Amino acid sequence: MGGFPIEVATRIKTLPPYLFAAIDKMKQEAIARGVDIINLGIGDPDLPTPIPIIESLANAAKDPKHHQYPSYEGMLSFRKAVAAWYKRRFNVTLEPANEVLTLIGSKEGIGHIHLAFVDPGDVVLVPSPGYPVYPVGTSFAGGASHIMPLTKANGFLPDLGSIPKELAKKAKLMWLNSPNNPTSVIMTKEYFKRVVEFAQENHVIVCHDAAYSEVYYDGRRPASFMEVEGAKDVGVEFHSLSKTYNMTGWRIGFAVGNKEVLAGLGKVKSNLDSGCFEAVQEAGITALSLDDSMTDGLRKTYQDRRDTLIPGLKNLGLAVDPPPAAFYVWVTVPKGYTSTSFTAHLLEKAGIVTTPGNGFGAPGEGYIRMTLCTSKERLAEAVERIKKAGL
Structure with missing residues (x-):
């Protein structure tokens, strides 16, 4: 044949x-x-990876109750741990049941969210240089990336004022990343406030990738987008345990913020993947409970x-x-x-x-x-x- x-x-x-x-x-x-x-x-x-996290995984893996399919949204106990960490770290209050969603690493959520909100031909605002998954996720959903150049002259921040007004009105999603990969620049709360105003004016969903928020120097702690008034009305924040706790291979992360946006992402997840292994979530609870x-x-x-x-x-x-x-x-x-x-x-x-x-x-x-x-x-x-x- x-x-x-x-x-x-x-x-x-x-x-x-x-x-x-x-x-x-x-x-x-x-x-x-x-x-x-x-x-x-x-x-x-x-x-x-810190020893307490490894020990937590080892113990949880021996429990037969963790050997079945996990829930798509993640264990409520893990989502409560995320909410407690956000309260402790950023003084942000989250409702674990619908404002926290467990991810199989933040990359999974970053890639999938486009499928929930971007139709063919829709515009996504993408920082460049930036994490390649932002434009690739846009492309997979049939969308078009509008590049927001990060230049030294503008402090490696997206210039919101330079985005054409007609295009801003058409945009479905806007990607931000602070601390930034690859430039390492940190966005201030004042900048985030301008982002919220831009999002409200143009009805664009803000997706903030905060994977590096806990890797900072000279005592200068980066802010969360969720700390700014109105942020939860316009967007979500993606986080990962990979960089903070040296857990890159464990594949666990989370998204927090607007419950309608998270519900859309959750619907994609439930159709295209499964939940995170519960023993890893137990280890994640331990990680998020560790002191500074x-x-x-x-x-x-x-x-x-x-x-x-x-x-x-x-x-x-x-x-x-x-x-x-x-x-x-x-x-x-x-x-x-x-x-x-x-x-x-x-x-x-x-x-x-x-x-x-x-x-x-x-x-x-x-x-x-x-x-x-x-x-x-x-x-x-x-x-x-x-x-x-x-x-």
């Missing part, structure tokens, strides 16, 4: 290669050549790394500002290079994996992103290797 041509859908054909999968392939090829790689490419915490001493230690580790890498890069003549939050360093490429060619130079000549800024969107051209997810010693070595390789 002969085969027949297998043709993927147009949405797949027009999809760029997933940025981090492409970087991983590049890294594996270098390793196969025998290169000792220093991986500053993907933001995956290298520190272990644990997260303070993580922040100190990342700050020590930041304060090792930044002076080293500056001594090489690279233009870079110390990030106020997140574990990313947004580096201006030297003259004579593009984002891609400088990334290739660092890999080929120094064995260092970084991420080209244009992989996060065209406005990221002229930058590369490095992560702080490796030891101080390896970061110092990376600086030495760049010095030897030359710019």
